[in-house]
Amino acid sequence: MAVEKKRLRDYGLQSERLLWPTKGPSVFERELTNDGEIDLQDKVMLTTLEKAVRWAQGHSIWPDTFGLACCAIEMMSIVSSRYDVARFGAETFRSSPRQADLLIVSGRVAHKMAPPLRQIYDQMLEPKWVIAMGACASSAGMFNNYTVLQGVDKIVPVDIYVPGCPPRPEALLEGIVRLQERILAGVPHAYELGKVAG
Ligand code: SF4
DSSP states (O other), X not given: OOOOOOOXXXXXXXXXXXHOTTOOOOHHHHHHTBTTBOOHHHHXXXXXXXXXXXXXXXXXXXXXXXXXXXXXXXXXXXXXXXXXXXXXXXXXXXXXXXGOSEEEEESOOBGGGHHHHHHHHHHSOSSOEEEEEHHHHHHOTTOOSTTXXXXXXXXXXXXXXXXXXXXXXXXXXXXHHHXXXXXXXXXXXXXXXXXXXX
């Protein structure tokens, strides 16, 4: 069902230009809004505490320093000046899971590594998020054998899957941006949804 776009006049603002029935949005209204579709709360900073917290969390994601295989090289490069993940507030990789709220699983997870990975996840404080980076972390990729976990979502709940072998740094950045969008929109965490396959 189409959602009716709200205009400034729908919020009680009155001027001849706004109330003129046959006129579309004015330049001012277009600048203030997204092509006539207004999100007045965002524009004039009327918000709730919940939204403010989500905004802060979404723009200060601290990933854990954790790499498993070739994908980790691509992950490391996102902090370089070329890709500059600092633009999205996520450049502060932490060496302690207690100071991190994002686990980027970058590479294949051997069964031997599954318990330490789960331990690191458990040591992270909530709220926390998980990105499965690459084919191996998402589904074991080409390693369809008994030594490799067939997808990290067997042991930890995954919020975002980034496809590729390896995904380019840009793809991981997009995954982080998609995660930010989920945080800002208040989408429940994967662990709240019980998204563990095994
Ligand atoms: S997805 Fe490709 S690049 Fe990433 S860990 Fe697996 S084999 Fe390596």
